[in-house]
């Protein structure tokens with residue numbers, strides 16, 4: 180079969196490799212669509228923190244946002260059938276340690292992450308994964324299904340931030356994850372949702388997808404905006420989905436007294452050189468979000484109910500043979516490019 184492999188920093192190739200063989204608890208999936216995300220870009224270019232600190236090693240097949248059809252099942256797998264459209268979780272725990280046994284398999288000390296850490300991802304014709312981390316997707320469209328993974332991250336971020344109808348929520352950074360967080364915050368009942376971005380295109384999209392207000396961090400004083408929109412209280416929950424020091428700084432300013440500051444996904448390795456005084460003065464709680472354990476069924480239900488829409492995030496589609504063009508477009512950071520899909 181064909182597989183896209185990263186052999187070293189910026190060394191991306193399409194290789195002919197043997198198809199993986201499923202074990203008794205595994206599913207073999209014929210991949211239909213794979214989303215390219217910032218994490219993939221950082222892994223391919225070699226600047227991802229887990230590449231630079233040696234935790235993750237090349238060669239590696241990238242791709243953790245995927246959908247596909249069940250091609251073969253291990254003997255012990257009973258919750259799936261041949262031909263099912265399925266999606267898979269990224270973080271795969273050992274199943275034995277105290278973290279796995281209490282449901283926190285995303286922080287298992289021996290966790291592997293498909294396409295990221297110690298396990299090949301899905302940018303290939305066939306992908307294999309333990310069946311307990313594979314879920315049926317009942318809505319029929321494989322492109323939509325490929326974006327279940329980023330949607331689960333948004334749902335988990337809102338869960339970690341305990342978003343409730345009492346809360347005013349601000350989302351800083353309106354890439355795919357940020358736009359999904361806007362929708363997830365709405366679905367969790369937030370009474371007011373603010374979207375912050377530097378891109379006018381993304382701000383308009385945030386409004387279309389349910390933000391009450393969308394403001395450019397380049398054009399306004401973010402601290403003043405927070406006061407003015409909330410009657411002086413600032414925001415109860417701020418989800419930082421920008422992954423850089425500037426977004427974090429904006430998030431702290433937007434976050435009110437006793438507010439929850441939720442930091443999602445990838446943080447670029449630049450120094451955060453920031454005084455913690457606001458966090459202390461306002462007794463803010465800083466919450467990290469790693470992956471998306473235990474939220475796949477709930478996220479798929481929210482998508483089925485139309486509460487989380489992923490189609491507006493799809494900017495372009497490429498074949499596996501066009502992988503280089505797909506990455507070029509994803510890396511381009513054009514303001515109107517959100518999710519690029521590769522369809523093996």
Ligand SMILES: [Zn+2]
Pocket residue numbers: 216217218243244329
């Ligand atoms: Zn991703």
Ligand SMILES: [Zn+2]
Pocket residue numbers: 272273274275276277278279280284287288289290
């Ligand atoms: Zn474990």
